[in-house]
Amino acid sequence: MELKTSWVEASTLKDVSSYIVIDAIIPTYTKTKTAWIISKQTKTKLALIGMHIVGSTAGHPEMIWSTFEHKKVAPNLEYTYLDKDSIVKTRAADTGNDWILNSNSADTTYNHSHMKYKGDSIYADFPGAPANNTVSPSNTKRTKPWGFANGGVPNRQTATVAEANSQVISINNSIDGMLVGNDVRKNYMFVGSTWTRNGFAPDGTSYAVGNTQDGTAVGGSQLANATMETYIQNGVSYNLDGSCFNCHHDYKSPKPTLLPDYLSHIFNDLIPLYTTAPDGKFFNRNIESVRTEPTTAKRS
Numbered sequence: 458m459e460l461k462t463s464w465v466e467a468s469t470l471k472d473v474s475s476y477i478v479i480d481a482i483i484p485t486y487t488k489t490k491t492a493w494i495i496s497k498q499t500k501t502k503l504a505l506i507g508m509h510i511v512g513s514t515a516g517h518p519e520m521i522w523s524t525f526e527h528k529k530v531a532p533n534l535e536y537t538y539l540d541k542d543s544i545v546k547t548r549a550a551d552t553g554n555d556w557i558l559n560s561n562s563a564d565t566t567y568n569h570s571h572m573k574y575k576g577d578s579i580y581a582d583f584p585g586a587p588a589n590n591t592v593s594p595s596n597t598k599r600t601k602p603w604g605f606a607n608g609g610v611p612n613r614q615t616a617t618v619a620e621a622n623s624q625v626i627s628i629n630n631s632i633d634g635m636l637v638g639n640d641v642r643k644n645y646m647f648v649g650s651t652w653t654r655n656g657f658a659p660d661g662t663s664y665a666v667g668n669t670q671d672g673t674a675v676g677g678s679q680l681a682n683a684t685m686e687t688y689i690q691n692g693v694s695y696n697l698d699g700s701c702f703n704c705h706h707d708y709k710s711p712k713p714t715l716l717p718d719y720l721s722h723i724f725n726d727l728i729p730l731y732t733t734a735p736d737g738k739f740f741n742r743n744i745e746s747v748r749t750e751p752t753t754a755k756r757s
Contacts, residue, residue, distance in 0.1 A: 458512040459520075459721060463684040464503035465557060475644040476504035476527065505645075506530055506557055507684030516656050518715045522701045523650040524682040526599075529555070531683045532562045533602040534693060537619040538626055545619045550598075558597035558683060567596045570688045597687050604649030604677025606695035612664050612675045613654065625649050625677065649677030651701055658713035659702035659720075665695055672713045674700035 464481070467473045481503045486493040508525045532551030540546050552562050559567070571593050603625040605611040611621040629646050636643050651674045653659050660672035663679055679699040681690040691699040707719035717724045 458510070459723065460511075461509040461685065462505060463507040463682075465506055467502040467504040470504055470557070471555070473502075473504060475529075475641065476506070477641055477645075478502050478504050507682050508645075509682065509685065517652055518656055519653050519659055519702075519720065521650055521652050522680070522705070524648045524680060524685075525645050526648055526682060526684060527557070527645050529557055529644075531556050531558045531597040531599050533599045536602050536607070536622055537617075539619050539623040545617075556597075558595075558687070560594065561596055562598070564596045567598045568600065568688055568690055569595060571595050595687075597683050599683045600690045600693045601679050601681065601699075602648075604651065604680035606679045606699070607693050609695050610666050612678055613669070614675075621677075648682060649680045651676040651678050651680045653702070658715045659700075659706040660713045661700065661703045661706040662697050663695070663700040663703075665697070668697065674702050 464479075466483075467476065467478050470476065479502065480500070482498045482500055484495045485497045485499065487496040506527045507530065510523045510525070511520050512523075513520045532553065533548070535547060535550045537545055537547050550562075554560050554562060556562065572591065601607075603622045605618050605621045607618060609618075610616060611618050615621040615624070625647065632647070633643050653673065654671055654675050657671040659674065660670070662668055662673050664673045664675045679691070679695065680701055681699075683690070705720050705722070707714045707716065
């Protein structure tokens, strides 16, 4: 299982009571041309605004890729859904100016980064501000609110986008109904999940009519989190590279692979908690100590 979370300083929010909050230490760096050195640390509180939860399950070694957001992160664009009588309804785009990542929902320029690394060839074609701009707030919108493009057939199991959207909305309504009282988790929403058919190694592309081979992403195959994929939501229309697996597959290999080095962006950097020494003892690399661990020992 892998988790990725995104946070904002709690002091920047109008009402912290609707957020999961933790105590944290934020470092301040002295920056030189060759290094960033921590000069001081500040104790503060952080509020959770987004989370990726990625985990393996039976038959899916590529793992199930799920994401969640706080409901006040950013406004949704217009989307369709089915009501209780299976009639297609349209939900108008969200309005208002009190979103965490958007202070003007009427702004027609959104999801544009204000700065990007000059030599970054991967994102060279992504829209950005002029070269002399500075790090500053930008207006964000959720272009595919539940992980599906506005047109086409969204995946193998559902015939329409409205039906697919409704499945995710229904999950949220069901779980919210199980949470008691003012449970803070009611303020967060499940955005969607994606995987590959029968657990085939991902090829980095997203399912669509005409792109149905094994290895394409299904489920919410155009999934993105506005807090972590802010500028790579790929608009409202279907995008061949709009899947989570576009970044989490071996694009250097001539064929798809399930090797964790390529599915994960952190696996290569993990340090094992324990390694076995020649004498049969376990060495804890985190605390640099050695202890005997008989196989029959009771663990407290």
